[in-house]
Amino acid sequence: MCRSIKTLRPPYTEAVTEEDVRAAALQYVRKVSGFRHPAAHNAAAFERAVDEVTAATEELLASLSVRGGTAPRKP
Template sequence: MCRSIKTLRPPMAPEVTEDDIHAAALQYVRKVSGFRAPAAHNQEAFDRAVLAVTDATRELLADLVVRGAS
């Protein structure tokens, strides 16, 4: 679906920054919404979605257990 979103879990990405997580969330919301940059009347909903996906991604990465990872 979103080929430009890189894998953020170890060992694929040993160091994941907040910028990496936010960029992935932004790409996801852009793809799902069909908007690269939403119109002013959709900006608030777009920003809330990016924040929600960022938070969910951060939580997912924190909770994942990757076998064989140190």
Template sequence: MCRSIKTLREPYISDVTEDDVRAAALQYVRKISGFRAPSARNAEAFDRAVEEVAAATRTLLGDLRLKQVSRD
């Protein structure tokens, strides 16, 4: 279903930037809505969805327990 969604970060990296979160949220909303950019009448709903997905993403990342990776 979502074969074209790419990983935006390595799973073991704990320092995710706000840009990473926003990019992932925007990618998801574009994928699910079918729009790369919304029309003027849909811009508010599109932007709100991006913010809500970004908030859910921050919650998820804050709750994940990451395995410590040795960097020898």
């Protein structure tokens, strides 16, 4: 699923931007919902989902520690 979403943790990616995290969240929500661009009546729910997935992803990445001593990072 979502093959276009890249891995956002070290050692795969060292410099992750907020835009990277949001783009991954958008791809995920598009895949799950089946909408590339939701209709007006679904737009608020779609954007809220992207915001929530973005926040969850940032929290996850900040909490991960990679074997080899890499400390958790702050998004």
